[in-house]
Amino acid sequence: MKLTNYKSNLAITLSLLLVLMTSCKAVDNANNKQKGGVIGAAGGAILGAIIGNNVGDGNNSELGAVIGGVVGGGAGVLIGRKMDKQAQEIENEIPGATVERVDDGIVLTFDEQSGVYFDTEKYNINAKSQEALNKLAGVFTEYPDTNILVVGHTDNTGNDAYNMTLSKNRAQAVTNYLTDQGLSNGRFTTRWYGEEQPKYDNNTVDGRSKNRRVNIAILPNENMVNEAEKEAGMN
Numbered sequence: 001m002k003l004t005n006y007k008s009n010l011a012i013t014l015s016l017l018l019v020l021m022t023s024c025k026a027v028d029n030a031n032n033k034q035k036g037g038v039i040g041a042a043g044g045a046i047l048g049a050i051i052g053n054n055v056g057d058g059n060n061s062e063l064g065a066v067i068g069g070v071v072g073g074g075a076g077v078l079i080g081r082k083m084d085k086q087a088q089e090i091e092n093e094i095p096g097a098t099v100e101r102v103d104d105g106i107v108l109t110f111d112e113q114s115g116v117y118f119d120t121e122k123y124n125i126n127a128k129s130q131e132a133l134n135k136l137a138g139v140f141t142e143y144p145d146t147n148i149l150v151v152g153h154t155d156n157t158g159n160d161a162y163n164m165t166l167s168k169n170r171a172q173a174v175t176n177y178l179t180d181q182g183l184s185n186g187r188f189t190t191r192w193y194g195e196e197q198p199k200y201d202n203n204t205v206d207g208r209s210k211n212r213r214v215n216i217a218i219l220p221n222e223n224m225v226n227e228a229e230k231e232a233g234m235n
Contacts, residue, residue: 049100049107050151050215052199066149066189067217070103071225074232079104079220086143086218093135104220108136111213116174118212123169125177133174136216137181145224148183149217150175152192153199155208164194174214187221 046067071079087106091099096115100107110116115132118124125133140148152171154163175190201207220228 046102046105046107046217046219049102049109050149050217051153051193051197063149063151063191066147066191067105067219071220071228075225075228076104078228078231079224082143082224083218083220086139086146089142090136090139093139094132096132106218108216108218109213110216111211112209116214118170121166123166123173125173130177133177134181137178137183140178140183140187140218141181143218145221145227146187147219147221148178148188149215149219150178150188150190151215151217152190153197153211153213153215154195155211156195156198156202157208160194164192164196167194168192170214174216 094115098109116129152167171192179185200210
């Protein structure tokens with residue numbers, strides 16, 4: 001598994017466009033923490049990593065408000081370094097998870113092929129999933145200046161209402177398990193979408209398997225941002 005860095009694809013201000021146009025080679029070759037100093041766009045790339053095909057459907061304003069925007073300048077570089085380090089640690093601890101560095105955050109995807117999964121039509125945290133979540137809780141404890149978004153999804157098998165409830169129960173089960181490990185409930189936001197936000201093709205067995213997923217987004221909290229801005233001399 002390879003840790004992946006993403007460049008934001010959202011609209012940016014004219015001044016940032018000018019910067020990108022004059023230094024495109026440097027940006028193309030930059031790693032994520034370097035890009036944080038160049039691109040100060042909204043954090044919508046995280047939305048794409050979490051909900052997939054329907055980022056622009058107009059129904060994601062609430063989730064977008066939770067995620068917030070990208071921090072630019074020197075503070076963005078400092079935050080990028082911290083998040084890079086945390087992402088690598090998660091990847092080392094939980095090799096079954098898909099770990100993506102997106103904007104200022106980290107997106108984890110757990111599906112039926114990864115370290116956290118659910119039995120068919122079940123939402124209890126099984127023994128294998130407990131092992132992975134225990135390791136994840138340890139990383140979250142080590143990095144307290146983050147907020148955590150848990151989002152549940154299903155494939156399109158079954159009726160809409162059933163799938164919505166199932167995705168809610170699975171997302172809430174992950175949140176509850178992590179807070180039961182001593183993590184502050186105030187760090188968590190839990191959302192669920194049933195079959196409404198497929199990221200893969202529901203017409204294939206593999207696509208349905210991947211759509212039965214729980215995403216976790218790890219985002220810098222206000223304290224991390226303030227400390228980074230202070231260290232960068234922005235205050």
